[in-house]
Amino acid sequence: MRRIGILALLASAVLGAAAQGAESGKPIAVDLALVIAVDVSRSMDAEEFRLQRDGYVAAIRDPDFVAAAMSGGERRIALTYVEWSGQIAQKIVVPWRLIDGADAAEAFAAALEGEPPESGRGTSISGAITFSAVLLEANRYAASRRAIDVSGDGPNNYGQPVTRARDNAVARGIVVNGLPILIRPSPIVPDIVRYYSDCVIGGPGAFVLPVRKAEEFADAIRRKLILEVAGAPAAQLFLAAAGTSADCLVGERARRRYSDPYFPGLDR
Numbered sequence: 001m002r003r004i005g006i007l008a009l010l011a012s013a014v015l016g017a018a019a020q021g022a023e024s025g026k027p028i029a030v031d032l033a034l035v036i037a038v039d040v041s042r043s044m045d046a047e048e049f050r051l052q053r054d055g056y057v058a059a060i061r062d063p064d065f066v067a068a069a070m071s072g073g074e075r076r077i078a079l080t081y082v083e084w085s086g087q088i089a090q091k092i093v094v095p096w097r098l099i100d101g102a103d104a105a106e107a108f109a110a111a112l113e114g115e116p117p118e119s120g121r122g123t124s125i126s127g128a129i130t131f132s133a134v135l136l137e138a139n140r141y142a143a144s145r146r147a148i149d150v151s152g153d154g155p156n157n158y159g160q161p162v163t164r165a166r167d168n169a170v171a172r173g174i175v176v177n178g179l180p181i182l183i184r185p186s187p188i189v190p191d192i193v194r195y196y197s198d199c200v201i202g203g204p205g206a207f208v209l210p211v212r213k214a215e216e217f218a219d220a221i222r223r224k225l226i227l228e229v230a231g232a233p234a235a236q237l238f239l240a241a242a243g244t245s246a247d248c249l250v251g252e253r254a255r256r257r258y259s260d261p262y263f264p265g266l267d268r
Contacts, residue, residue, distance in 0.1 A: 028098070031072030032229055033143035034079050035132035039152030039181075041085040041123045048183060049117045051214055052151065055221035056081070060099075060109040062222050068229040069099045076100035077229055078141040081112055084128040085120030087159035096139055123251065124158040125150060125200060126165035129176060133169045146172075147203075147228055151179035151221075154186040155195055155251030163248050166202045175203030179224055182212045188254045191246070199248035205231070 038052055059065055060079075069077045081094040094111045098104055132148040148169065156162035166176055178196035189195045196208045209224045211217050247253075 027140055027142035028078075029074050029142045030076050030078045030098070031069075031074045031143070032077040032145045032147065033096075033136055033139065033141050034077060034146075034228060035135050035148045036079070036081045036225075037128045037132045037148055037150045038081070038083050039085070039123065039125075039128075039150075039154075040083045040117050040119050041152070041154070042119050042121060043123065043154045043186065047214065048153065048181060049119070051183075051217040052181075052221075053112070053117055055218040056225075057109045057113045058218050059222040059225045060105050060112070062226075063102070065222065065225050065229065066099070066102050066105045068226045069105070070101065071230055072144075074144075078139070078143065079108060080135060081108075082128070082132060082135070083117060084124070084131065086122030087124040087127040089120040089122070089124075090128060090131040091118065092135075096135075096141070122158040123152065123154050123156060125152060125156040126159040126162045129162070129165040129169050129200075130160075133165075133172060133174055136174055137172065145175070145231065147175040147177060149177050149179065149224065149228060150196075150200060151181060153181040153184070153192065155189045155192070155254075156199070156248075157251035157255040161249060161252075162199050166200060170202040173203075175206050176201050177206055177224070177228055178208040179220065180208055180210045182210055183214055183217075189246070189250055195246040195248070195250070198246040 036056060038056070040049065077099050078096055079099050080092065080096045082090055083093055084090045093115050094108060097108050099108060128150060129148060136146045136148070169176055178201045180192040180196040182192060186192055193208055193210045201208055207227070209220055211220045
């Protein structure tokens with residue numbers, strides 16, 4: 001896993017955006033700028049890695065996704081794909097690209113398909129959201145909507161509290177949506193849907209769409225991307241059932257039961 005500090009990323013992104021802006025003369029207008037932020041921590045096994053990657057590849061190639069990407073006023077979106085684990089472990093697998101038709105979607109999917117996933121230690125959803133928010137703040141696109149699509153199978157256990165990162169992103173006008181994975185439920189948070197609903201997602205129209213079985217994975221990812229890209233009406237949101245609020249620090253509390261040699265250097 002390539003590790004990139006947030007400040008280093010911010011400086012790089014700002015310089016990159018400035019260079020791109022100089023070449024194009026002005027930002028490129030898009031209907032949506034979307035970061036797909038995918039959990040590759042070691043709680044995800046080989047089957048989940050494969051299902052997750054294959055599901056996104058298939059979803060981006062899907063004609064319904066392409067149609068959704070071209071359904072807005074600008075008839076295009078900007079998309080990037082990030083894999084993450086610990087607080088300082090994020091990898092841009094496919095950098096920002098315009099999706100403005102089937103050829104562009106196919107090129108993105110092919111680039112993603114050609115990169116093997118790399119797992120890492122720790123689960124820092126807060127780090128993933130912060131990293132993704134920086135990507136959305138500094139690029140060459142002028143988007144009428146900005147969103148982060150976070151998928152994962154466990155709670156935040158490194159970095160700042162996930163609610164703080166989520167709230168900071170929402171304050172910048174970014175919507176955070178969630179794809180909680182329950183194929184093998186976390187022993188720490190069996191109700192990961194409630195955790196994502198209460199602690200991870202945020203912003204106008206934010207939603208979760210859980211994956212409970214392996215055979216549901218590809219369809220759930222396709223449906224979620226289409227909802228995000230098209231802008232889901234309230235009737236189509238997939239929210240957790242009413243009940244007791246989740247403990248948003250449950251992952252951090254569980255980590256303290258174990259000694260840090262299991263996770264050397266993740267907080268540096």
